[in-house]
Amino acid sequence: MPLDRRRFLRTSAAALPLAALAPHLHADGTTRIERVHAPQNLESNFADFNSFLTPTDAFYVRNHFPVLKLDAATFRLKVEGAVEKPLELSLDDLRKLAVEEIKRPLTMECAGNGRVYLTPPARGVNWQQGAVGTADWTGLPLSKVLDAAGVKNTALEVILEGADRGTIAEPPSPGAISFSRSLPLAKARQSEVMLAWEMNGEPLRPAHGAPLRAVVGGWYGMASVKWLARIIVVSKPFQGFFQSLDYSYFQREGGLPSLVPITAMQVKSQIAQPSAHDVVPAGKPLKIVGAAWAGEHDIAKVEVSTDAGKSWAEAKLDDRAGSCCWRWWEFEWKSPAKGQMKIMSRATDNKGNVQPMERDADKRTYMISHVVSIEIEVR
Ligand SMILES: Nc1nc2c(c(=O)[nH]1)N[C@H]1C(S)=C(S)[C@@H](COP(=O)(O)O)O[C@H]1N2
Ligand SMILES: [Mo]
Numbered sequence: 467m468p469l470d471r472r473r474f475l476r477t478s479a480a481a482l483p484l485a486a487l488a489p490h491l492h493a494d495g496t497t498r499i500e501r502v503h504a505p506q507n508l509e510s511n512f513a514d515f516n517s518f519l520t521p522t523d524a525f526y527v528r529n530h531f532p533v534l535k536l537d538a539a540t541f542r543l544k545v546e547g548a549v550e551k552p553l554e555l556s557l558d559d560l561r562k563l564a565v566e567e568i569k570r571p572l573t574m575e576c577a578g579n580g581r582v583y584l585t586p587p588a589r590g591v592n593w594q595q596g597a598v599g600t601a602d603w604t605g606l607p608l609s610k611v612l613d614a615a616g617v618k619n620t621a622l623e624v625i626l627e628g629a630d631r632g633t634i635a636e637p638p639s640p641g642a643i644s645f646s647r648s649l650p651l652a653k654a655r656q657s658e659v660m661l662a663w664e665m666n667g668e669p670l671r672p673a674h675g676a677p678l679r680a681v682v683g684g685w686y687g688m689a690s691v692k693w694l695a696r697i698i699v700v701s702k703p704f705q706g707f708f709q710s711l712d713y714s715y716f717q718r719e720g721g722l723p724s725l726v727p728i729t730a731m732q733v734k735s736q737i738a739q740p741s742a743h744d745v746v747p748a749g750k751p752l753k754i755v756g757a758a759w760a761g762e763h764d765i766a767k768v769e770v771s772t773d774a775g776k777s778w779a780e781a782k783l784d785d786r787a788g789s790c791c792w793r794w795w796e797f798e799w800k801s802p803a804k805g806q807m808k809i810m811s812r813a814t815d816n817k818g819n820v821q822p823m824e825r826d827a828d829k830r831t832y833m834i835s836h837v838v839s840i841e842i843e844v845r
Contacts, residue, residue, distance in 0.1 A: 498524065501591050505529040505632075506673060510596035513741035516755060518786045518794060519571060520599035522666045527673045528576050528597065530645055530708075531632035534693050538669075538677035543611075543661075547625075547699035550616030557663060557677055563614055564606035569667075572658060573600040573759050573792045577686035577713055577728050580834035588831040589636070595736045598759075600792055603681045604664035608697075609655045617651065617699055624654040625698040625706070626680050626691040637711045647689050647713075648704035648727075649682065658683025658762075658790045661694060683790035684762035686731055686833070688713045716828040723828060731761035732835035733821050735768050735795070735813035745843045752799040754781070759792035760815035767814050770797040774808035774839060775823070781811070808839040 498508040508527040510520065538557055545553040561567065576597035581588050591597075612624065628645040653659060660681045663670055670676035675692025682689035688708060709727035716723035735758035746752050754772075758765045764787070769778040784794035799809075813821045825836045 498526070499596070501593065505532050507591055508673075509593055510599060512595035512598070512736060512738050515738050515757070516794070518600060518784070518791070519666065520601060522601065522668070522671065522674070525599045525601060525665075525674070526576065526597045528591075528687060529630070529673070530634070531630040533673050534630050535672050536629065536677055536693060541677050543678060543694060544696040545611060545615045545699075546696070548618040548621040548701050549612075549699050550618065551614075553611075553615050555611070560606060560611070560661065560663070560678070563610055567604055567606060568660065569602055569604040569664075570658075570660070571600050571602050571788050572660070572681050572683040572790050573598065573731075574681070574687045574690055575731050575734075575759065577688055577832040578834070580838065581831055583834060583836075583838050584825065584831060590831050595738075597687075598736070598757075598792070601665045602667060603660055603662040604667070605660045605662035605678075605681070607657055608659045608661055608680065609657070611661065611697065612654065612699070615697075615699070618701075620701040621651055621699045622702060623648040623650055623700050623704055625696075625700055625704050626689075626694055627696040627698065628675075628691045629693040629695040634707065634712070639707050639711075643707055644695075645691060645708060646704075646706050647691055647708055648700070648706070649689065651699075653682070653685075653729075656683075684731065685729055686713075688728065713832065715830050715832055718828065728832055731759060732833050733760040733763070733765075733813050733815045733819045734758065734835040735811040735821060736838075737809060737811050737840050740809075740840070740842050742840050743842065745845055746802060748804045748844045749801055752802050754797040754799055754809060754811075755794070756781075756796075756811050757792040757794050758811070758813035760813065760819065762790060763815040763817050763819065764789070765793040765795075765813055766816045766818075768793075768795045768797075769812045769814075770799075771810045771812070772799050772802070772807060775810055775837075778812065802844040804844050807842050807844050809842065810837050810839045812837050 501507040543555045579597035582592045625648045679692040737756040739755045768781040781795040781797035
């Protein structure tokens with residue numbers, strides 16, 4: 467199915483009761499919805515999606531501070547802290563360090579994707595299904611930079627700091643702060659953690675963090691720091707704003723809730739077609755199409771229910787698969803009967819984790835992975 471702009475126009479008015487609708491229509495027919503004007507936050511129209519890679523024009527944009535336009539020629543990445551040899555690297559230095567650059571697809575989902583489905587309504591950007599996408603990223607593994615600097619054996623975490631700065635009102639930040647997040651050293655050394663200068667075969671665009679960003683495969687998007695300016699290797703856990711007051715959730719030890727930073731994406735599936743409030747003909751086979759992902763794990767199966775969760779049948783997984791990538795799937799509903807119908811999908815990963823039916827309040831307003839039903843009319 468091609469990216470279809472009419473589908474968007476047909477379904478959007480009913481499907482987005484809460485959103486200020488300002489679709490950005492691009493030359494290739496893809497649309498994004500402006501969730502916040504300044505700083506720029508754009509949501510993909512997930513109902514447009516049907517393929518493994520997400521075109522850059524259709525990819526969601528999530529910014530906490532104004533988009534930066536940095537000069538690639540004068541750009542330097544600093545590497546400091548618990549390292550033998552602090553570094554200052556230009557883009558050319560990074561290309562040389564890479565020896566052979568790597569190009570691989572990785573899926574990124576914002577930890578707030580699906581926030582509109584929370585009850586009671588939550589503060590924060592009210593994303594529907596479109597704060598997720600998969601791009602082909604070109605760059606080098608973060609581990610190569612760490613090896614070049616020589617990580618000391620007291621090291622515990624790696625802080626990634628963006629060049630963008632600003633003040634957060636709620637909860638209040640201590641004045642102007644930069645966007646930064648840390649990774650445990652073990653994760654930082656995994657091959658799915660990259661520093662990228664290209665997205666889908668072209669230089670990174672300013673909105674996606676040009677000239678250099680981190681892409682942390684398997685983790686929610688907040689870990690993939692854009693406009694990456696500094697790497698600090700530290701010997702104690704980092705407690706920065708974006709992993710303590712923001713982007714954290716409650717884990718329980720002996721029933722006692724304790725705040726921890728958000729890390730890996732939870733097992734989840736979404737239905738792209740049909741979309742909410744679509745009208746489809748009765749008695750004719752209907753193709754249900756969607757995507758599923760499970761962070762660092764692989765998708766083992768996706769089940770679909772066309773009777774509001776009473777019964778489930780297995781969907782067919784698409785051939786295209788990749789580590790830390792979503793998996794597309796489809797299901798043929800043989801003969802839909804007339805009426806208001808609730809359809810759902812539920813994913814299971816290769817570790818046996820199943821997408822939950824109920825929302826877990828300990829996850830606060832993030833990691834929104836519970837099964838959401840789509841209502842359509844069969845006529
Ligand atoms: N420097 C910086 N990096 C950032 C952010 C940001 O605001 N500033 N937002 C993060 C969040 S919450 C997400 S979901 C992803 C979004 O990446 P994208 O805008 O390329 O889709 O970037 C992450 N990296
Ligand atoms: Mo995010």
